[in-house]
Amino acid sequence: MKKNKKQNNIGRVFGVIFSIVMIAATMYLLFNIIKLNVLPTKLLFLITIVFVLLDLIFILLLCFATKGVVSKIICIVFSLAISLGSCLGGYYMSKTEGMLSSMTNVAKHSKNTVSVIVKQSSDMKKKTDLAGHSVGTLANINTVGSKKVLKELNKSGIQMEQKEFGSLTEMLESFYNGDVDSIIINESNRSQILDIESYSDFDNNTRVVYQTSYKVENTCSYRK
Numbered sequence: 001m002k003k004n005k006k007q008n009n010i011g012r013v014f015g016v017i018f019s020i021v022m023i024a025a026t027m028y029l030l031f032n033i034i035k036l037n038v039l040p041t042k043l044l045f046l047i048t049i050v051f052v053l054l055d056l057i058f059i060l061l062l063c064f065a066t067k068g069v070v071s072k073i074i075c076i077v078f079s080l081a082i083s084l085g086s087c088l089g090g091y092y093m094s095k096t097e098g099m100l101s102s103m104t105n106v107a108k109h110s111k112n113t114v115s116v117i118v119k120q121s122s123d124m125k126k127k128t129d130l131a132g133h134s135v136g137t138l139a140n141i142n143t144v145g146s147k148k149v150l151k152e153l154n155k156s157g158i159q160m161e162q163k164e165f166g167s168l169t170e171m172l173e174s175f176y177n178g179d180v181d182s183i184i185i186n187e188s189n190r191s192q193i194l195d196i197e198s199y200s201d202f203d204n205n206t207r208v209v210y211q212t213s214y215k216v217e218n219t220c221s222y223r224k
Contacts, residue, residue: 015062015072018079022058025086026051032093054082113187114145116153116210117175124182127210131158133181136171139164142186149184149212168192172199182209 030048033039039047061075116135118124124133130153137146153160163180165171168189175183176199185193193202 015059015075018076018083019055019059019062022055022079022083022086025083025090026055029086029090029093032090036093036096051086058082111213111215112145113211113213114142114149114184115187115208116149116182116184117206118182118209119175120205120207122181124209127153127156127158130160130182130209132160134161134163134179136163136165136175136180136183138168138171139166141168142184142189145186145214146184148214149210152212153210169196172196172202 030051033047034044058075058079062072062079116127116130124130135150137143137150150160150162160182163174165174171180171183172193174180190202193199
């Protein structure tokens with residue numbers, strides 16, 4: 001009788017230990033599910049209730065209901081399986097949350113590349129050759145990029161004569177006519193230029209002398 005009582009006490013201790021492990025694993029899983037923030041509130045509430053009830057059932061079985069060694073071992077095996085599954089689920093949830101966070105961060109920011117363009121026939125081969133020459137920029141579009149390029153060139157001791165234009169076609173026309181020696185464009189506009197029949201050979205007729213990039217926050221659908 002003392003032996004049975006001792007076995008029951010040992011079994012109860014193991015039951016308490018595995019119950020704590022199972023509760024901790026469930027809390028870890030639920031924490032990462034909530035942190036992921038993709039499930040509707042009602043579904044999240046339902047999942048929480050299911051896991052809580054499942055844990056309660058196994059805690060009762062581990063600590064009170066099961067008396068035999070075999071039944072106790074079976075309950076321990078099931079509780080371990082649930083705990084392992086919860087830990088793995090929580091781990092993958094945390095990895096998914098990190099991946100979604102990275103994707104969101106990428107979506108919030110975009111990279112703008114701005115170039116100083118000259119004609120293929122131009123003698124300007126490198127950025128130092130730009131000094132003293134004229135450059136066309138857009139007055140109301142890509143102003144941030146244009147200012148950044150000119151500021152970087154000024155820091156290098158390269159000053160250019162800036163001429164502003166009201167539209168892209170107006171700037172391109174002046175560039176091709178020789179009214180300006182170079183132009184500053186956002187590389188996102190290159191495809192727009194190529195779609196214009198008169199400038200379909202733009203890539204072949206021009207080259208980049210200087211280029212810079214910067215990140216902007218995507219607050220609107222247009223580029224600054």
